[in-house]
Amino acid sequence: MAVAAGSVALLGVSGWFITACALAGLAGPIAAGAFNYVLPAAIIRLCAILRTGGRYAERVIGHDAALGALARLRPKLFAAILAAPVERALSLSVGDASSRMVQDVDVLEARFVRLPVPWGLAAGVLAGLAMLVPAGIAPAAATLGILVMTLGLGWVLAWLSAEVGRDVQRSIARLKDRYAALVSSASELRAYGLEDWAAQEIARESEALLRAQKQLTAWGGWFALLQAMGAGIAAMLAMALSAHQSLPLAAMAALGAAMTVDCAGPFLRGLEARGSWDEAARRLDRVLDNLPSPIPAAVSLSDRPDIRLLRPGARLVPGSVTGLTGRSGIGKTTILEQLVGLRADEAVTILLDGLPLPAIDLARLRATFSFAPQDAAMLSGTVRDNLLLAATPATSDDDLWQVLEDAVLAETVRGLPQGLDTWIGENGAVLSGGERRRLNLARAYLRAAPWLLLDEPTAGLDAVTEQRVVERLRARLAGSGQGAIIVSHRPAPLALCTSLITLTESGAEILGLPGWGPSRLGDHSLHIVPIV
Template sequence: MTMFEMLVAHERRRQRRGLWRASGYAAIVAIASVVLLGLSGWFITAAAVAGLAGTAAALGFNYMLPSAGIRLLAILRTAGRYGERLAAHDAAFGALARIRPALFLGLARGPAEQALALTQGQATARIVQDVAVIEAQFVRLSAVPGTIAAVASGMLLCALGGWAPALAVLLCVAALLGTADWLARRLDAPGRDVQRASGALKDAFASVADAAADLRCYGVEAQAMAAVDTCSLRLAEAQRAQAGVAGWFELAQATALGVAGVAALLLAAPAGGPLAALCALAAVMTIDGASPVLR
């Protein structure tokens, strides 16, 4: 383990209370979201079935309790999301207050050949982007407990329609996470290319800005701007490659959403329309609950 990794691990331990709070809120949000969508699907379908069954069935249908449950779950989801963001960002900012100076000192105190090999733009890009990545990691540490809670609650709801819908949801989640892990490894190289291209662009722009008067005096502004434009195009190409890989995450999630929803609907159909709708929407929300891990 490197010194930097040890520092990040130490800050995680220091901020564990805030991270535990964020994880608890994330679990509440995940459970409330899955149950909310599943209950909504059951309520709408059951109300439609009761209405089609005749006046007596419609009058005997209790719509007050499901409505109250939906309202309560919506409030829990909103409040939990606010609490999660507040706790996660509080922990992240507290950790970054100590990690940011450590990153700068790590670059300044590094081996001479390594420090001199970095240009000013590359050093700036590395510090800024590394800090952004660390902040995102701290904020998203609550994603794993949230995903576990979403999968558990989704499988429990789908089990109301039989074991087959629950198993289908679990398989879809496993396939999605496996695909995301494979795509994440492919994203490393484009990310490094973006960092290098960003540093080169900052260096090129800084050199042109510093020598603006001389460039204008000798009439070579066009050549200087062409060099900056070349660096800009390289950065755009690197970002395009990175976005291309990231787009596969969205495709994988959308595919898993559709497959899980349709599979749960078909497999739970023998249990009746309301339960089939509950299973289908719970399956969709379960896959959606895993989306923070994909990011």
């Protein structure tokens, strides 16, 4: 309101001042010399300062509200991506997720800022009519007609340009997705001499984005032309219809008409961006509207739940160690991912404490397992940062060094420049493949869960290091009483297991291994029995 009031006052005083100056000049040198221009000039400056201050406050308040909304939206969006149905979360690439988190959310900032625009338009129209009505009903009616026509044509332009706005958002998403994929493969691209091809791929997506942005800019020119023509036509028409009035009233009517139509500018710019807004909102809704259904809160688990695989039929007793083998692609990793709620597979039915996995709250389900996946991602941070992902508030540095000892990595970390606080780079680039695997293993050890799920824990390790890792794992399991499921093709980690489940196309073979009974694992030896 302060901006509108300042604008109206500025237009009125300026119009009166210009007209008075002209009349004083026509009256001759004596009248011109006696004309008081100091007071009107001071009033004009005051109105300009009032309008500028109001506009500044409007921007501060509007952007503060918008940025506050976005600050709440981004964590919600991130949580939605993590909690989305497995098939959707796994299908979302890094580039696409980044585009939604950054670009799409930023586009909505302008939408939030422009939420008060219709109210500003209404205030501007009322102020303009207050200037037009003294000159007559005809100028006011004509100005309203021009305004309605301008807004109507704006809606038509918005409808015609909406697809271009949507294409800009999609082009940005494709460019970011392609860029992220190629950057993550930079080493391979360089090794095979494909840098030029990768650059051409980025250039192709960039050209597509540039074309879409040029088209959107061209449509923006039509919106600007519509606003300028509408304001000019309204001013000339209002002046013509006020010709029978005094010159000051006619001038005020022209200024009021131009101001009234000019108030539609922010509204038209919002229509111009409507396609981009709608596409950004649609892309975000696809993430936010696909959250899992609420889980009944009545489901509970014991502190040490057993696991039953209905296909294959087997029961895994708490504290037992089971090996899971079979050819590549048969579904071993899928079973582990099912247990931690990362994947759904109708071919394998799993009960935890007699309850089907979908009936168990995800937080409770994941607290039951500590998972070391085969291809674990590392944070772009320090050794400590990566370990603390699985830590609790009570975790101490002694605990961190203990799990590193168990993973045969403590000596390596002590040799790093800052020890636990050494930066390991993007996805652990400073570490070797074997060191990253052992850091992943140490992270899984840090979580005090009833079951330990290990997917190829010794792959890529030399025989001596592998044997040390296996012996430390044997001692850890014996001391902690944790149960474990180990997926591996290597004999060393499978030697820890009291039973093996070998997955085949026709089902599974379940084999109990002698020599690993209670004498080796206390009271937590494994018992797997077929379920009838």
